[in-house]
Amino acid sequence: MFSNKASFKNNFLKRLEMLCGKSFSESSARDQYQTLGSMIREFVSNDWIETNERYLAAQGKQVYYLSIEYLLGKLLRQNLINLGVEETVQAGLKELGIDLDELEELESDAGLGNGGLGRLAACFLDSLASLNLPGHGHGIRYKHGLFEQKIVDGYQVELPEQWLRSGNVWEIRKLDSAVKVPFWGKVEAKMEDGRLVFHHLNVETVTAVPHDMPVIGYKTQTVNTLRLWNAEPTQFPIHADVLKYKRETESISEFLYPDDTHDEGKILRLKQQYFLVSASIQSILKTYRKQHASLNQLNEHVCIHINDTHPVLAIPELMRILIDEEGYEWEQAWHITKNTISYTNHTTLSEALEKWPIHIFQPLLPRIYMIVEEINERFCRELWEQTPGDWKRISDLAIIADNFVKMAHLAIVGSFSVNGVAKLHTEILKKREMNQFYQLYPEKFNNKTNGIAYRRWLLKANPKLSSLITDAIGPSWMSSAEELTHLLNFQNDSTFLDQLLKIKNDNKQRLADIILDKTGVKVDTGAIFDVQVKRLHAYKRQLLNVLHIMHLYNRIKEDPSYSIVPRVFIFGAKASPGYYYAKKIIKLINTVAEQINNDPRVGDKIKVVFLENYRVSLAEKIFPASDVSEQISTASKEASGTGNMKFMINGALTVGTLDGANIEIKELVGPSNIFTFGLTADEVLHYYQHGGYQSREYYHHDYRIRQAVDQLVNGFFAGVNNEFEPIFDSLLEENDQYFVLKDFASYAKIQEQIGETFTDKAQWQKMSLTNIAQAGYFSSDRTIREYADDIWGIKSLK
Template sequence: MFANGEEFKAAFLKKLEMMHGISFSESTKREQFQTLGTMVRECVSSDWIKTNEQYRTLRQKQVYYLSIEFLLGRLLRQNLMNLGIEDAVRNGLDSLGIDLDELEENEADAGLGNGGLGRLAACFLDSLASQGMPGHGCGIRYKYGLFEQKIIEGYQVELPEQWLRHGHVWEVRKADASVQIPYWGRVESYWENGRLVFRHLDAETVTAVPYDMPVIGYHTDTVNTLRLWTAEPSRYMDSGDVLKYKKETEMISEFLYPDDTHDEGKILRLKQQYLLVAASLKSILASYKKQNGSLLDLHNHVAIHINDTHPALAVPELMRVLMDEEGLGWDEAWHITWHTLSYTNHTTLSEALERWPVHIFQPLLPRVYMIVKEINERFCHSLWEKYPGDWKRIESMSVIAQEEVRMAPLAIIGSHSVNGVAKLHTEILKEREMRLFSQEFPDRFNNKTNGITHRRWLLKANPSLSSLVSESIGEDWIEDTKELERLLKFKEDNGFLEELSRIKAVNKERLAKRILEKNGIAVDTHSIFDVQVKRLHAYKRQLLNILHIMYLYNRMKEDSGFEFFPLTFIFGAKASPGYYFAKKVIKLINTVAEKVNTDPQVNDRLKVVFLENYRVSLAEEIFPASDVSEQISTASKEASGTGNMKFMMNGALTVGTLDGANVEITELVGRENIFLFGLTAEEVMEYQKNGGYYSHEYYHHDKRIRQVTDQLINGFFPDTENEFTAIYDSLLSHNDQYFVYRDFASYADTHERIGKCYSDKESWRQMSLFNIAKSGYFSSDRTIKEYAGQIWNISSHAKK
């Protein structure tokens, strides 16, 4: 693409003048970034076209990954790296006095996701393209994303995440591919040529406009597509109140996860999900029909994947298209639908499984509701034939029950494959959460343990460590991460271990500089960087972490002889705007930080930092600098986790429960290379089933617990009257739902062990190396190969 820096430099200067009509000396950093991004996108356009033509010519089966989130992060350096031109570009920019890393700062993190669900989807797209597999993403182009988090006086404040303020250089608007999406209205039925026909009349129509982004594979000529939809007013809509219609239409793609506390928010979320599904299916099927004519063979050439329940409307919508638009009968349409769709479940929390009130669903999506009702009646009839009189079983498995439409049963019934995302998670689904469905469809349930793209989380985020790895074992690991195991031969090599330690120290210095700049807190880079970064939720137990820090503070104040290795605790997390408890935990973390960091008696050995607005670009600085990875969810509650994998790949050691993918990390590294504590999943589920846990007993019998709990409400923190009553009540009045007290002693003891282990530098380095060497299993390349071979039946066509 660019043979060297000089060739790139000449092309860059010419492009900048053409785009902006100014000389280089007059250009701003933003104009330079826009120029570079446009050059990269245009350079891959021929491969982008060739990739799609090849899929059509070879009639390769393609997968379309439907997800409400795609947490992409910045794409500039990722794309340059994948194209193999980063060095040429960097050298060319250097000769112009431009620092590529500074230029990257002009790119906003795409506001298209929130947490692990969206980051996993982004990793999957990278792996599909890098392995030359025909796989594309379908999502929504949110105008504002979730929100930009500011911490003001310790409180989370949400601001609009204006990531599109300066446009998005990677996208191409495809207005000609727009489609019309109907809401509301009524359904008319009539007989035509001996069959019952349905028409959706008097609908409020919205235009879904696609924006396409190239997904560039690593050192391959494959360029797949991420298609994002935005809602715009329809020119065909004859609305009485034009302004109201325009506002309601644009709100559909305005924010990720609008607040659904009230019916208005529920309607908006359902509109959003139907827009994603209906627009994506129209696009997929139009492309397929153009090439193949009939849809009768669709499932042999197209796989459509439902990422969590948000796109579960794909089941009735595909049925609607096949019957109402293609004229197929029910059985024929169901055969195609069932063989085309597959579904990933991402939770064991029953409250996270989506349900929609019938009084909202039916009028908003009248024809879709009719099909859902028919799916449910046919399924319940089949259950009745097998289990006559077992009303309890039938009701619990029903798609429509208690005046609600249940999306998880809909996705299970309408998909040929249902997978969990870690071994433990899948077993819990099969044995508890979805036991009846697993009994009914034993061959349908399977496990696909999550993965992360090592190209972003090691190669890009930690170039120094990547270089050390490549210098030591060659570069084959970039293509096959199992090769990382060859690092184990260096476990007794002091020179290698010293260099590993030096790299960690440099990464810690870099993060410490950011902390000083953004938070005004000077942290000791020789201290243990103990990090918990993830979405703020009660089951993830940031509360356990901060209560333990309060205990350490109390111990230091009371016992001048108390010795421990200096600690810097780092948090990063967003709480959903309507999640009152989670926002109180953020306030508590910042309140504790203020007390600890300003106390000269302790702040030379203990610091607490909350990094605001946690996002992908910030995570790329955090993971390489971390010593300890906090993965402390209540056992059985975390489906998998992927942060645990990113920490592991960058040499941090895990302190965690045997939950999610922590179980598989333990199997790989052995208990001697991970710090486990707390209840097992079986013990948690036993408590939940039979009772027997009483938080008051722990409060009364453990002085440490009683002291930190009382400090929430007794004035220990100045000017916080009633501030933390909700947290106090969750622990005592509501019996500590996530077993914070039960695991506290074990957690505290484990942290003492961590400090002692860290003091033994040689042992710690060896443990760190062991984790890096074993992390290759968690590459999303491995995960995608399993999906491709066992669920989607797609294959690679890659040219390297």
């Protein structure tokens, strides 16, 4: 149906009439989008079936990637690109008077993720399929996702993210593959045939119904599966309050990350996590059974990978099935389990390492708690045997301690591989955050530096740059990102550099139009587009950026003749609904923007823009237009970052701390092609360990800092009463936990250097080209090959 333009048009018109029951002339754009989507899904269905049959026939190893988030973005054009039919479809639609761009706008970003964790999972699925690797994703089909962000009077307002309002053309509901997930109840132990058997009684059952989405590889016949679970009431439940049961059941797959400030929210989050892993493991074992009669060699044919701690209950759930349903003894079940499951750690933040209160965990998941308790008992006994009497070590490493179940500890003990996501991050895990576990299991720890689905972030997001690259070095880079290094041959080619600049300016104009449309702010495309888009968190230090903007504003006000290279500071970020401090930062950004953008003394020297509802489809327009990429987290806090890689491959220059993957970017491009500043990770960790930092010293001795910080509370922002006192207090009363004031001077100095460098257009374009050329290393294809070879043990099956 996509073999040529005429065939496509003929098939499209026939399908539209059949699907919508109306003629083409009467059809809406929504009808046309649904028609095209259903054609793509049908077109790949044979390859989808054959892929699964190929995996079954090969009887090789498969990996199942369990993640609470998948930030997929829009799939229509990406699927057309991967199938190699984008040009045919675009030309055919044009002849019918249809704009493919307009159809794409009708598609909602899939509301299945929040930030880097979910986007990484989506990139990994793309690479698994593109490399013909047997790997599938499992997640939850959230009805509303996180939230849709609106900015009202500068404040974040959360609205339901109704991405499924018009359905999801890519999914297939498979009721015949539904499974049951039990909650609550009690466990009864009985001796049967000489062994202790456990029965989970009086359970409240939820039905998990899979919705499968095809994951289409780039120009390959491999189509893997993303299986999303929807929570539905079990038919005719025995329940005192059926309506309450129905509400509670459907809430499991209603929202990503429900507010867990109170116990009710904590219960719902834990329910979500167990729902995901129980349904997924039941499904995985059902597939495995099609090939193998016994589970004895499960770990030789299956790897279950847990993305962060959210799916850690996969460990006790697999144990439960092996012991309670399959009749395995503990030792054999444990051997199978810990050799089947691998774990990625994504954080060094202790507050982000999940732990669950026993008073919530035990009643909700009574059998799972018993198994975790047994795992903990045996693990602590092992520690005692190694170092008898070392109670502190046992207390530090125990899975259950201080009335909490520690999920990261369970993940490390119950898996065969633990990986960090950047060289620095992994070293911090090994030497500091998880040093005692590293001493215990050194063979488990390894590094897998993150990567991005670069075809989406270049081919889809930046087609003009993609065409320029292809004209220069040929098309092979689209399958082999390392080929981008051939662009280094054009560093002194003025014609090529001029074309690079023109493409950047075209992309900046496109973003400027969006900014004007969405915010009413007119920006100068000749200015530096200085961008910080990412989740709003104190350690990511959007505050450092804002305080510096306030400092620049103060200089311009004090001296109208002060010369500055014009800047457009662009922010995009969602703050978690319960994260009060982060919401204050959003309000501050918007308040500063309002004041600066409307001050005639500033003119076009500085503009500040906050783009609401940051998401993948908006990111695809921001990255290609960016000149400067703000990666300014407190050193040691950002595990890796992937936004830094997306900016880099689109030619933006990084201003950043030596944190996460910024270090590896610097190693690749060289110190002259990146702007680094601030404390190192070792210096930050030394302060945390030994003290010695006094933020008030920097406040008192640096007039720039004192002026900007005072403006948070001295009435500088008219009509704002004590609004920003929590931010003021965090910097001075609470001693500036993330070293914003410590790094301010270094940051201000490097920003001056950025301005000076930008005025040399030829030099800037050379630096930009170097970043694009070296970005191929950060392809998720490279990352996935490393996972496949070093952890999962899966092979490419064409």
